[in-house]
Amino acid sequence: MEIKDLHVKYKTDEAEVFAVNGLDLTVREGETLGLVGETGAGKTTTALSILRLLPSKVGEITQGSIRLDGKELTKASEPEMRRIRGADVSMIFQDPMTSLNPVIRVGDQIAEVLELHSKKTSRAEIDKRVDEILKMVGISKDRKHDFPHQFSGGMKQRVVIAIGLACKPRLLLADEPTTALDVTIQAQVLEMMKELKEKLNTAMILITHDLGVVAQTCDRVAIMYAGRIIEIGMAKDIFEGKNHHPYTVGLFGSIPDLTRETRRLNPIPGMMPDPTEKITGCAFADRCQFCTDRCRQQEPEEYWEGSHMIRCGRFGQGKEAEA
Amino acid sequence: MSPTDSVPLIQVKNLKKYFRTPKGPLHAVDDVTFMIKEGRTLGVVGESGCGKSTLGRTILRLLEATSGELIYRGEDLLKYNKHQMKEMRKRMQIIFQDPYASLNPRMTVSEIIAELIKVCKTLTDKHAIQEKVRDLMDTVGLAQRFVNTYPHEPDGGRRQRIGVARALATDPEFIVCDEPVSALDVSIQAQILNLMMDLQEERKLTYMFITHDLSVVKHISDDIAVMYLGQCVEKAPSRELFRNPKHPYTQALLDAIPLPSLREEDKLKKVIKGEVTSPINPKPGCRFAARCPYAAPECTAQNIPLRDQGDGHCVACVRYPA
Ligand SMILES: Nc1ncnc2c1ncn2[C@@H]1O[C@H](COP(=O)(O)OP(=O)(O)OP(=O)(O)O)[C@@H](O)[C@H]1O
Numbered sequence A: 001m002e003i004k005d006l007h008v009k010y011k012t013d014e015a016e017v018f019a020v021n022g023l024d025l026t027v028r029e030g031e032t033l034g035l036v037g038e039t040g041a042g043k044t045t046t047a048l049s050i051l052r053l054l055p056s057k058v059g060e061i062t063q064g065s066i067r068l069d070g071k072e073l074t075k076a077s078e079p080e081m082r083r084i085r086g087a088d089v090s091m092i093f094q095d096p097m098t099s100l101n102p103v104i105r106v107g108d109q110i111a112e113v114l115e116l117h118s119k120k121t122s123r124a125e126i127d128k129r130v131d132e133i134l135k136m137v138g139i140s141k142d143r144k145h146d147f148p149h150q151f152s153g154g155m156k157q158r159v160v161i162a163i164g165l166a167c168k169p170r171l172l173l174a175d176e177p178t179t180a181l182d183v184t185i186q187a188q189v190l191e192m193m194k195e196l197k198e199k200l201n202t203a204m205i206l207i208t209h210d211l212g213v214v215a216q217t218c219d220r221v222a223i224m225y226a227g228r229i230i231e232i233g234m235a236k237d238i239f240e241g242k243n244h245h246p247y248t249v250g251l252f253g254s255i256p257d258l259t260r261e262t263r264r265l266n267p268i269p270g271m272m273p274d275p276t277e278k279i280t281g282c283a284f285a286d287r288c289q290f291c292t293d294r295c296r297q298q299e300p301e302e303y304w305e306g307s308h309m310i311r312c313g314r315f316g317q318g319k320e321a322e323a
Numbered sequence B: 001m002s003p004t005d006s007v008p009l010i011q012v013k014n015l016k017k018y019f020r021t022p023k024g025p026l027h028a029v030d031d032v033t034f035m036i037k038e039g040r041t042l043g044v045v046g047e048s049g050c051g052k053s054t055l056g057r058t059i060l061r062l063l064e065a066t067s068g069e070l071i072y073r074g075e076d077l078l079k080y081n082k083h084q085m086k087e088m089r090k091r092m093q094i095i096f097q098d099p100y101a102s103l104n105p106r107m108t109v110s111e112i113i114a115e116l117i118k119v120c121k122t123l124t125d126k127h128a129i130q131e132k133v134r135d136l137m138d139t140v141g142l143a144q145r146f147v148n149t150y151p152h153e154p155d156g157g158r159r160q161r162i163g164v165a166r167a168l169a170t171d172p173e174f175i176v177c178d179e180p181v182s183a184l185d186v187s188i189q190a191q192i193l194n195l196m197m198d199l200q201e202e203r204k205l206t207y208m209f210i211t212h213d214l215s216v217v218k219h220i221s222d223d224i225a226v227m228y229l230g231q232c233v234e235k236a237p238s239r240e241l242f243r244n245p246k247h248p249y250t251q252a253l254l255d256a257i258p259l260p261s262l263r264e265e266d267k268l269k270k271v272i273k274g275e276v277t278s279p280i281n282p283k284p285g286c287r288f289a290a291r292c293p294y295a296a297p298e299c300t301a302q303n304i305p306l307r308d309q310g311d312g313h314c315v316a317c318v319r320y321p322a
């Protein structure tokens, strides 16, 4: 899949929100790409754009292209998109209730998806598969007749993950799939996704805040800020590379360190710029200790170093020496 | 750090909350006992579905307890009537886990933040309320342009800030924080955690902090309670728990933390497998036994009480002396 120069805008009564501003991203077959970034950076919006599930009338792709196996998704018809959503691309939503129907029993919802994807299977076989899938995500099978509201937040999320994986998609968009889970179940779910990836060669975009999860599962990592990718590279480039975007450095600096005792954490000062305003220059400038006049005047270029890209004025044109 | 001579603000004794289900009672919270001293933070960690949110809601009486005692400043809250509880509401608040579901989509941000002020009548003057709302929005770092928007518009992080502002609106003394930072990225998470710790210091707040993020819980808590399927299986001062985890479930939890590093020695170790026991009509004995690498016949023979191993480190496991 290839995204080029994607722009997405939300129009509300109060303002226009520029959620995605010129995003380029490629996902290769069978790879897991981690997408990290500040709250509101546009990660969910990007995923929704791929599936063309932006809220109608409000959200709109204003520019750019999204290609899946060479096919342009931004221009695909609605029936075509529905087929793609069913067979090729599936999404695990950040909010589990977007995908769960509150008035249908949990087991029946999983069965429904299975039926859709394997039409000839008998009812008994499907029932057996439902039990297996629930077991895989650590839910005891005598809960399958429960309604979603009888499940805790994390249990709902596990059901959604189970459904997402049951479809055996070619590309899986997972929006914070394990954020609500405790680490032992998270480890099981990540293991499960890894197996799926190996068995079916599923490519995955994993949206998460947890840099630990990224390190343990992703082949490549993209870091997003104010609607664009500001750094991307192989996991090795991001976790062990020498040069980084100042935002990435700040992000890593904010994680509470389990091995040390500190009273205060070190968040990046300030907040992301208001997405209702068009930004000239680097979007991170106001929060950056290295900010220069040039940063405010013009958008920094991409600086490539092998598989590693940084979009920061400090790098490029022989400037890496001073980094 | 917090004062050491402080008194218990809240004592929870043998608290139970069972839900009725067609297949029998679901033991969501099963005989949980602990106390939190004034100005301190108790971290509550545990598997998803183990009853953390239910525990928090039962303590605030948003859910009716099945049995037990809830002593708040010496008085049993479970004996309070509706009117008395309403008085308590302004002193005890909750920040909800799910920033999507917990905010009424038909109310604007300022209406949501002001709602409890109006319900509890802590302020009555319209301008004073507006002022307070603006202050709170600044405190939690919400841009003023959101004041008249609806909560589905801002992203997850901003929504959670609305939840924090809402909880602070009546100047409470005790706050149940149900995964307040789980939906936030690490930088905003750090901002909110710093904010909550500052507020705690300034206002002498007492927190019950529910989370499954162990690095967060370690950072913010004085004491930690580990829950598994409705029961508390281990309880210890924060530092002690991390240095010396005793219960096999706690050990499994610490082993399963994914570290932000690619080094071979930091790779995730083998994860525990096995089926989670059903919380409906559970059998006696340790509920973790089905997944425990050390499980023995005596584990499921009878219930295993939480036993003090010295220095306030309590564990419910047959491998430790009675
Ligand atoms: N339906 C909507 N109407 C108006 N603005 C929206 C809508 N949905 C999202 N936005 C705005 O678009 C921007 C990007 O939001 P998005 O949800 O994509 O961020 P995100 O990176 O997924 O954040 P998070 O980490 O909190 O999930 C934000 O500024 C958000 O407020």
Ligand SMILES: Nc1ncnc2c1ncn2[C@@H]1O[C@H](COP(=O)(O)OP(=O)(O)OP(=O)(O)O)[C@@H](O)[C@H]1O
Pocket (backbone or CB within 6 Å): A149, A150, A151, A152, A153, A154, A155, A180, B019, B020, B021, B026, B028, B046, B047, B048, B049, B050, B051, B052, B053, B054, B055, B097, B212, B279
């Ligand atoms: N209204 C209800 N009716 C029936 N069962 C319920 C209800 N609410 C919660 N439960 C059950 O009680 C148990 C505990 O749920 P709770 O929401 O307290 O878990 P939790 O520890 O907060 O999990 P998470 O980390 O996923 O938020 C679960 O098995 C859940 O399915």
Ligand SMILES: [Mg+2]
Pocket (backbone or CB within 6 Å): A043, A044, A045, A094, A175, B156
């Ligand atoms: Mg999102």
Ligand SMILES: [Mg+2]
Pocket (backbone or CB within 6 Å): A152, A153, A154, B052, B053, B054, B097, B178
């Ligand atoms: Mg919960």
